[in-house]
Amino acid sequence: MKIFKLFKEDTWIKPFWGKYRKSLFLALVLGFLTFICGGALMFNSGYLISRSAAHPENILLVYVPIVLTRAFGIGRPVFRYLERLTSHNWVLKLTSELRLKLYHVIEKDAVFFKSKYQTGDILGLLAEDIGHLQNLYLRTIFPTVIAWLLYVFIILALGYFSLWFALVMLLLLGTLVFVFPLISMIVNGAKQERQKSLRNELYAGLTDNILGVSDWIFSQRGTEYNELHAAAQSELLKIKYEIQNNDHKRDFAVQLMFGILTIVLVVWTSSIFPGAHGGAANWIAAFVLSVFPLIDAFAPLGQAAQETNTYQDSLSRLNSLPKERDVEQKKDVKLTAPYEFKITRLNFHYADAQQLVLKDLNLTIKNGERLAILGRSGSGKSTLARLLRGDLQCSSGNLTLNGIPPAKLGDDICHYIGVIHQTPYLFHTTISNNLRVGNEAASAKQMWSVLERVGLKDLVSRMPDGLETIVDEAGLRFSGGERHRLALARILLQDVPIVILDEPTVSLDPLTEQDLIEMFVKQLEGKTLIWITHHLQGLSLMDKVIFIEDGRLTMSGSPQELAHTNQHYQRLLEIDHGILH
Amino acid sequence: MIDKKLLSLPGIRKILTLLAGIAFIQGSAIVGQACFLATTIVELWNGEKLIGQLKWVILFFGCFALRHFMVFYRDKILDRFAAKQSTDIRKQLLGKIFRVGPQVIQANGTGNVTTMVLEGVDKVENYLHLILAKTVNLMIVPWIILTVIWFFDWESGVFLLAIFPLIIIFMIVLGYAAQAKADKQYKTYQILSNHFVDSLRGIDTLKFFGLSKRYGKSIFKTSERFRKATMNTLKIAILSTFALDFFTTLSIAVVAVLLGLRLLNGQIQFFPALTVLVLSPEYFLPIRDFSGDYHATLDGKNAMNAIQKILALKEPKVRQIEIPRWQHSSTFKLKKAIFSYDKNHRALDDVSLSAVGYQKIGIIGLSGSGKSTLINLLSGFLQPDEAEISFEGERAASFTQNDWQNQLIYLPQNPYIFKATLRENITFYNPAATKEQISQAIEVVGLKKLVAELPQGLETIIGESARELSGGQSQRIALARAFLDESRKVLLFDEPTAHLDIETEVELKERMLPLMDQHLVFFATHRLHWMQQMDKIIVIDKGKIVESGTLAELKRKNGAFVRLSSSLRRI
Structure with a gap:
């Protein structure tokens, strides 16, 4: 079975068993005591009634059972309550750990993670997977372990009275504890799949x-x-019906087992506690009645075991994530202005493909230059941006920032290069927290000043809580253009010398787009600006335009130059401007 | 206790009667099981031989088995009933979605609609299963048991009867307390619980700002705060289960002690006392069951309400008129159309236009000006609040006309590509297209290169999570669909090239123009170069038509159109 194999190679569940050992142990013991109290209540009550029925001369003889009955009656619900609190607390502690682990794993690959997985919302899925692991603990692992403890206890206790009867029960209860759950998992497993x-x-x-x-x-x-x-739906219904049918049959069989268990106990007790209107026979009712509370502990095991099948996907998804790697040591390098990119004979292909995405690229980006990288979708222009930031490394050739490959700078690269994307992400928190992503130490004054520069001051000051308004709450949604303005404000706070704009405006309407481009150019004056785009809007504001086609640099020059000398560019301009000519 | 909506389900009376019968048998079997077990024990206690008890033991087992068989049988009946109901509901829901269309989907979101059809209906199924069985059980089983207890020992009967409402009151009070506490914390709770996904989704942004490594600490801290908040709520939330547990277990203990004391005084015999003791946990079992799957029932109830809400949506009943196939002499007129998504704001305000034969009509305006709304109105997806519409002089209430919609081809910004073979996608509007027609269509729209690249050519599966296509390729497939159904003479374009790079747009334009010949075309866009090919241009701003005419006329007028084009081309 796949699930067993998964468990064997698992690195997401097992390592955490050792964590918070005390509360884990406590939760299991409390669960165990809950059932013990339940059984003991009936055991004790059966004895109490039998003993009383024998009319003992002294009421003190039943005093102990009376007190115990009350104690067990109160004990059961109290232990159960505490058990639920302890186990939830433990599982939530574990969740914090698992989240941290998941975060670290993804962080290593943050820039590419989303594009690597095609599934719509892989991150949402992974977050849910951790929620599923919580359920695995609460609904399967805890009840099962508690039932095992109970099983061991019962067999040992009976062994005290009679060895052979303990053996009989070892088998009978064993079927309930092991055989039924296992069969359930296997028989329904394939169907569940x-x-x-x-x-x-x-x-x-x-x-x-x-x-x-x-x-x-x-x-x-x-x-x-x-x-x-x-x-298709009716086929699904059919399978579901079969699974349900198996479940019902199993539940019925489990109950019959308890009926048999009761009879076996009647037979055994009658033989070792011979009756004579009381005496040893007082124990008969005690033993027989304690079977029924145990049903609660053992009957759900089949269902619980079967549920593990449903966690299979979560387990395999988490386990197939890359393992945590050690953080590489980075050198302490400080770059100083002027900043210049030098690219010579650069070739690039992804590790898992042979095809070159960028071919023989030569380019110098000077300090303060405004460079537009133009090309179709898929031409390799975004790859170039990632190479510039050091998120990717060139396959051959050289790419350096002030003589150092950007990848060498590690996370320090963020002191030099800022990025604005097509869909800037706003965190679900206050506007000020979103701005402080750019600079954690930013003061309110600084924030208002950058908001003014990006033209959002009025909008934000009109909001109910100003800077402390939560983004996207209660109908407060920023439009596409406003999101980009906020993203720009973040970059302004970050105050880096180089800014990469990765197709930031293509999803906007032309007027908004035009406004934004003008603002970007004005506010980022003096910084190196690398703007990736696939159409011509606003290109004339750039110092230099390069054109990438199929990974090759096919033209390069100032927009004015190109408009005069380059036929291809002229043609594009002509189409774009169309009717005004 | 049972939702009134449930009582209106078909076949519900029959199933309830059946369930009541089953519960009655079950209750009787429980009583039998207790009596026979008590008899056996009492006889053995009196010193009788085990062999003499065979009869009682068999009877005990018979009752025990019968009781659980009834559960088995009941579940099977309910499985079938619930499955049938869910199938019906699902069918109605899907029918509704595919009739009413985008309106429902837009209002609820694609994901939600899908989840509702699949999981929502499953939850309803589960809900039906649980609520019917549990309610009927609760209404019958405890009272059969109580009657028997009363018969054996009325004092215990009084005690058990009195405790029942007490349990329910406590559960309700504590339930409300928990709810109040949860409501109070809801906001913080929501933020804390979303924090993790939020951070994961924005992790590349954190990386770009060099914060991602340090942020791990914040993840852990917030998660721990979440844990504390959850535990605080949980302490109260599970109190109601605790109360139930506490009262039931303690009641059993009290019954046992009282029985014991009265046995000592000889006020009661061993057999009735033992029977009452065995029966008392069974008396509480149905109420414990009832409160057990509280969340599942709540989920099911909510899902059911959400589904009912969609099913209750009004479907526009538009009188269908006969509209002949569109040809060069056909006309339609739209006068004074008004449409609003909400009360305060008109998305279309007093819009009038007419179309004759194979005109090409450009609709130009900025985002939010009402272009798409107009196209949606023309396609019949939206019903105008007011409008005079006439085809060849015959009046119609809206464009939701079968005879009109089956002449339309609609090309949005992102045409939808089904996860199916390329062939199936191309022949969507004309599944009977011949091989020659298909290869001609591929030639015309310029998909030859793609077909050659695909591993199985035309039979390759494309679309979501299969082979993804670029925006230009999707548009070409949509064009091929249009080309293959020559009977559809009306083309509606809604910004078909807005997101494409300039070169792809040019290539596509070359393919599109010939296809527009001999068709009535409405072309909504903000890309000006398309206007050269239009016979008539409508400039739309804030829901109103501010200018219309041919390109030459509009240029001469030097009005809204010229202002718009120069604002788009400031640089």
Whole structure:
């Protein structure tokens, strides 16, 4: 079974068993005591009634059972309450650790993580996976371990009375503790697998067709899809029905086992506690009645074991993440102005592909230069930006900032280069916290001053809590243009000499785009500006335009030069300007 | 206790009657099981031989098995019933979504709609299963048991009856307290619990600012704060379970002690006392079950309400008129159209336009000016608040006309590519297209290179999570769809090239222009160069048509159009 293999190679669950050992132990003991109290209450009550029925001369003879009955009656709910608190607390502590671990793993690869995984929201998924691990503990691991403890205790206790009967119970309870859960996992495991894949298909199919709903409506083929979906759904229902059916059968069989267990206890007790209107026979009721509370401990084990199958995906997703690596030692290098990039004979291909993304590139970016990198999507221009920041390293050739490859600077690169993306991320916190990402020490005055520079001062001062307003809350949404302005404000606070704009404005309408570009150029005056774009809007504000086609640099020059001498550029300009000519 | 909505489900009366019957048998079996077990124990206690008890033991086991068989049988019935209900609900929901279309999806979000159809309906299924069984059980089983207890020992009966409402009151009071506490903390709670995902999503930004390494500490700290907040709420939240547990277990203890004391005085016999003791946990079992899956039932209830809300959405009933196939002499008129998404703001205000034959009409304006709304109105996705619409002089209430929609091809900014083979995607509007037609379409829209690159050519699966295509390629596929259904003579373009790079746009334009011939075209865009190819241009601003005419006329007028184009070309 896949799940066992996963467990064996796991690095996300097992290492944490040693953590917070005391509270883990406490949680298990409390769980164990809960069931012990439940069983003991009935055991004691059975004895109390039998003993009383024998009319002892002295009431003091039943005094101890009376007190114990009350104690167990109160003990059970109290232990249960404490057990739930302790186990939740432990699991949440673990969650903090797991989150930190996940964060560290992803942080290593932060820049590329999202683009590496095609699945829509891989990060959201991983965060949920950790939530699933919580459930794995609370719903499967804890109940199972507690039942095992109980099992051991019962067998030992019975062994005190009779060795052979302890052996009988070892087998009978053993089937409940091990055989049923195992069978349950195996029999339904395959079906659950099938159920999951069917469900995923349905999900994908439905999402797909809901996204394309307008085409279905126009083509007037909507009912066709509904029938298709219904067919797939009914197959899923069938499997679900089979699984449920197995569950019901198992639950029924488990209950019958308890019936048999009761009878076995009746037989055994009647043989070792011979009755004579009381006497030793007082123990019969005690032993027999204590079976019923135990049902609560052992009956859910099958379901619990079976649930592990549903955590399989989460486990394998987490375990297939790259392992935590050691932080590489970086040298303490300080760069000083003027800053100049030198690129000579650069070739680049990704590690997992042979095809060159950038070929034989030569380029110098001078201090304070405004450079536009123009090209189609997929031409390699974003790759170039990542090479400049040192997130990627060239396959051959050289790329240096003031003579040093940017990758050598490690995280210190952020003192020199700032980046604005197509969709700047705003954290779900206050505006001031979002700005302080740029500079943690920024004062309110500084923040207001950069907000003024990016033209957001009025907007923010009109907000209910000013700088302390939470982004995106209660209908407060920044438009695309405003998000870019905030991103720029962050960069201004960061105060770096070089700024890379990676297609920051392509999703905006032309007027907003024009405004933004003008602002970028004005506010970043004096800094080196590297602007990646795929259309011509605003290019005339640049000192230099280079054109990348299929990884090669195909033209280069000032926009005015190109407009005069380069045919290709002229043609593009002509189309873009179109009717005004 | 049972939602009124449930009582209106088809077949619910029958299932409830059946469940009541099952619960009755179950209750009786529980009583039998307790009596026979007590008899066996009492006889053995009296010193009788085990062999003499065979009869009682068999009867005990029979009752025990019958009781659990009834559970088994009940679950099977409920499985079937719930599955049937969920299938029906799902069918209705899907039908609704595909009839009403984008409106529902936009209002709820694609993800939510998908989740609702799949998981939401599953939750409803689970809810039906749980709530019906538990409620019926609670209404029947405890009272059968209580009657028998009363018969054996009325004093215990009185005690057990009195404790029942007490339990319920405590649970409700504590439940409210927990809710109040949770509500008070909701906001902090929400922020803390989203903090982690938020940080993960913004991790590249943190990296760019060199904060990502240090931020790990903040993750741990916030997570620990979250833990403390959760534990504080939990302490109260599980109090209601504690109360239930406490009262039931303690009641059993009290019953046992009282029985013991009265046995000592000889006020009661051993057999009835033992039977009452065995029965008392069973008396509380249904209420414990009932409160057990509280969250699942709550989820199910919420899901059910959300689904009902969509199912109750009004479907526009538009009188269908006959519209002949569009040809060079066809006309339609739209007068004084008003549309608003919300009350305070008109997205379209007094819009009038007319179309004749194979005109090409450009709609130009900035984002938010109402271009897309106009296109959506023309496509029939939106119903105008007011408008006079006429086709060839015949009046219609909106463009939601079958005879109109089956003549349309709609090309949005991101045409949707289904996860299917390239062939299926191309022939979406005309599944019966021949091989020759398909290869011609591929030729015309310039997809030949792509087909050659794909491993299985036309039969390669494309779309989400299969082979992803570039924006230009998607547009070409959408164009091929249009080309393959020549009977559709009306083309609606909504910013088809806004996100493409300039060169791809040029290549695409060359392919698109011939296709527009012999079609009525509405072309919404803010890219000015398209206007050269339009017969008529409509300039739209803040929902109003501010200017219209041919390109030459508009240039001469030197009005809104010229202002717009120069503001787009300041540099």
